Amino acid sequence: MTVTISIGSGKGGTGKTMVIVNLALLLAKTGKKVCLVDLDLGGADAHILFGLFEPKRTLTDFLTRKVESIDDVIHTFYSFQGLQFIPGTGNTLQTANLSYQEKQRLLRALSSIEADVLLIDVGAGTNYHALDFFMFSDLQICVTLPDPTSIMDLYTFLQLATIRKVLGSFLSQSDVGIFLKNHNFTTLNEVFELAEKTREGTKAKAQLALKYFHPLLIVNRDGADSKVNKFKMRKMVAKYLSIDIPELGDIPEDPKIDESLKTYMPVCELYPKSPAALSLKAIAGKVDKIIGLFARNDTPN
Ligand SMILES: Nc1ncnc2c1ncn2[C@@H]1O[C@H](COP(=O)(O)OP(=O)(O)OP(=O)(O)O)[C@@H](O)[C@H]1O
Ligand SMILES: [Mg+2]
Known part of the structure; x- marks a missing residue:
């Protein structure tokens, strides 16, 4: 089975691409078949971190049907065994307006990729594409900077993601689903309350959608x-969004990250002993364990 992991944030520039590129490399080194997809529709740039300046084929070729199969836009690397990579598209206008059908075709194609781990960089922000790509995955990682504005933006991102997740869970129950779809919600509680008003017992169902x-x-x-901000944020998220956000780890400020960016080589490869690389390795180790647990739980007895 393939375990899908997406990475997102409320604010731009929090380090998502840096994290996911290094994570992809570190997981590939454990012998797993890893595929990294750059779904940052507005600002795809993961290819730059690999030193691929003008990738021959990108996601655009798949989206515009220049190629039929997603496999045709997968890159492999001579120096990074086990790693597959789908570069994002520079064509922001065309892809930012992705229709529902096109998005479904893309998600179906992603599900067909043969890999142990599929990593998705969804980019920053709270547009529907970013939220849907984020929620499409089995597991989600969110990255924030420690400052209050980034944390607040992450809170908003998670709030909208949870609302979308809950609304999505009603799609099959048409009357409640259609009723709720026509409302513009700003808090999760509003969704819960209106759902319950529409039909008794629906609030519990809505809460269940967030269980995992x-x-x-x-x-x-x-x-x-x-440390202080993190504690406050986790408390706020648990109280108002009914979800827990376990800590995966911290990454320190490290000039080696920018140095590695300038040489187009992920920091874990170029400076494996730097503080950032050591933190990334610890994070990759935890992710590896979670993938193992997830894969085991999903295997039928
Ligand atoms: N721990 C760190 N120490 C120093 N510099 C960092 C660190 N993490 C990220 N950076 C720098 O911050 C910048 C933004 O990183 P990155 O592009 O990975 O963010 P992003 O979240 O993917 O941005 P976007 O939302 O625009 O896609 C880069 O120049 C990167 O080198
Ligand atoms: Mg990015």
Whole structure:
């Protein structure tokens, strides 16, 4: 089976691409077949971190049906065994307007990729594409900087993601689903309350939709102050969004990250002993364990 993991954030520039590229490399080194997909429709740039400046084939070729199969846009690397990569598209207008059918075709194609782990960089923000790509996965990672604005943006991102998840769970129950779809919600509680008003017992069903949604938290460019902010945020998220966000780890501020960016080589490869690389390795180790648990739980007895 393939375990799908997406990475997202409320605010841009929190370090998602840096994290996911290094995670992809580190997981591939454990012998897993890993596929990294750059679904940041507005600002795909993961290819740059691999030194691929003008990839021959990108996601655009698949989206515009220049190629029929998603396999035709998968890149492999001579130096990174076990790693597959689908570069994102630079064509922002065309892909930002992805229709429902096109999005379904893309998600179906992603599900068909042969890999042990599928990693998805969904980019920043709360547009429907970012939220849907984030929620499409089995596991989610969210990255924030320690400052209050980033944390607030992450809170908003998770709030909208949970609302979308809950609304999505009603799609098959048409009357409640259609009724709720026509409302513009700003808080999860509003969804719960209106769902219950529409039909008794629906609130419990809505809450159930979030039972397995526990996005894993990474605080990047970590400093001494972040401990307090993190604690406050987790408390707020647990109270108002009814979800727990387990900590995956922190990554310190590290100049080696920018240095590695300038040489187009992931930091774990170029400076494996740097503080950032050591934190990324610890995070990859935890993710590897979670993947193992997830795969085991999903295997029928
Ligand atoms: N721990 C760190 N220490 C120092 N610099 C960092 C660290 N993490 C990320 N950076 C730098 O921050 C910048 C943004 O990183 P990155 O592109 O990975 O963010 P992003 O979340 O993917 O951004 P976007 O939302 O635009 O896609 C890069 O220049 C990167 O080198
Ligand atoms: Mg990015």
